[in-house]
Amino acid sequence: MKECEHFKKLLCDYLDGELSKEQCAEFEKHIDNCTNCDEIINNLKDIIDECKNQGTLTIPEHMKMSLKTYIKEKIRIKGE
Amino acid sequence: MHLNNQKKTKITDQELSDIIEKHSNKLYSIVYRMIDNHDDIMDILQETFYKTYKSIDNFHGNSSLFTYMVSIAINETRQYIRKKKKTLFADINIDDEVLLSSRYPSIEENIIKRNNAEKLNNAIKKLPEKYREIIILKDIEGMKIKEITEILSISVQAVKTRIHRGRLFLRELTENNIERM
Ligand SMILES: [Zn+2]
Numbered sequence: 176m177k178e179c180e181h182f183k184k185l186l187c188d189y190l191d192g193e194l195s196k197e198q199c200a201e202f203e204k205h206i207d208n209c210t211n212c213d214e215i216i217n218n219l220k221d222i223i224d225e226c227k228n229q230g231t232l233t234i235p236e237h238m239k240m241s242l243k244t245y246i247k248e249k250i251r252i253k254g255e
Numbered sequence: 256m257h258l259n260n261q262k263k264t265k266i267t268d269q270e271l272s273d274i275i276e277k278h279s280n281k282l283y284s285i286v287y288r289m290i291d292n293h294d295d296i297m298d299i300l301q302e303t304f305y306k307t308y309k310s311i312d313n314f315h316g317n318s319s320l321f322t323y324m325v326s327i328a329i330n331e332t333r334q335y336i337r338k339k340k341k342t343l344f345a346d347i348n349i350d351d352e353v354l355l356s357s358r359y360p361s362i363e364e365n366i367i368k369r370n371n372a373e374k375l376n377n378a379i380k381k382l383p384e385k386y387r388e389i390i391i392l393k394d395i396e397g398m399k400i401k402e403i404t405e406i407l408s409i410s411v412q413a414v415k416t417r418i419h420r421g422r423l424f425l426r427e428l429t430e431n432n433i434e435r436m
Contacts (some may be wrong), residue, residue, distance in 0.1 A: 187419040191400075218426050225375045226367070226394035234283035238297060243275050246304050247268060 178205065182212055190219060265311050275304060278321060281396065282328050288379065288391045289332045290339075299335060303328045319405065324397075326406040329388060336384060378428035386421035393418050 182205045187200050188194050206213045261352040266274075279300070286299050287318065306327050307320070379387060392398045393414075403414050 184419075187415065187422060191418075193415075217425070218429075219422050221275060221374070222422060222425050222429060223394050226369050226390065227397065228376065229372065229395050231280055232284035232287055234279045238283070238300075239275065239279050241297070242279060242300055242304060243272055245301050246271060246275070246308060249301075249305055250271075250308065 179209060182200055182206070182209075183215070186212075186216065186219060190216070190223060265308065271308065274320075278324055279304075281321075282324060285325065285391055285396060286328055286332055288395065289329075290335060290389060295335060295339075297327060299331045302331050320324075322402050322405045325392070326408070329406060333384070372428050375425075377400070378425050381428050382421065382424055385417065386424050389414070389417045390421045390425060394422070 182202060185194060185198065185202055189199065194202060206216055282300060283296065286296050290299070299327075303324060307324050310323075314323065345430060379390060379429065382390060388407070389403070392403050393400070398406075400411060400414050404411055407414070409417075
């Protein structure tokens with residue numbers, strides 16, 4: 176559908192809250208009536224949610240310690 | 256005449272430790288998700304913090320220190336991947352357990368959650384480098400579009416386009432089967 180092409184370009188702007196109020200209303204009206212776009216939107220939402228769930232990893236303590244030691248040592252050697 | 260050519264100590268040991276303390280998780284997380292090798296992560300992080308230290312004077316009291324550090328880490332990672340590709344024609348092979356254990360400590364915890372995480376991580380590993388970068392920065396680490404424009408030195412529109420393509424790519428790679436909870 177030609178209309179879908181237009182809305183597909185706006186998918187991520189919609190998901191990231193980057194659309195204006197009018198654009199947003201227009202978008203929602205389309206997905207209410209289009210199972211195809213609605214499915215894509217739901218897939219993307221699930222993916223983004225799962226990415227959020229992943230979150231930031233924690234550096235192992237020994238790596239952090241050796242990072243500190245390494246940088247300080249390098250600075251000392253280079254006399255900076 | 257006395258010329259003071261002696262470089263001043265830029266920051267104290269304590270300040271340096273504080274910077275590492277504050278930013279190392281985020282940088283580790285980004286680099287780890289980009290590459291495959293724990294030993295090489297250390298090289299990249301060492302280089303990142305050392306380069307940060309060398310240009311620390313530009314950042315006194317400046318909130319953009321973090322974005323600056325991420326941009327160094329990304330550049331170091333890109334160089335690493337480029338070098339690695341020359342010697343080894345293999346895609347990344349991140350240890351799933353590290354990625355999963357941080358979030359899902361026990362197998363019993365929740366099978367669906369773990370499955371979803373595994374599917375997503377497998378898909379992210381298959382993403383082309385530039386889409387992997389953008390998904391990690393935007394959707395996993397939750398950075399703002401404005402921050403990402405600074406980190407990658409590309410326009411807002413370019414960031415948005417990349418996010419869009421990256422997510423659609425990810426959708427294909429996960430074959431639409433991230434399960435809803
Ligand atoms: Zn549609």
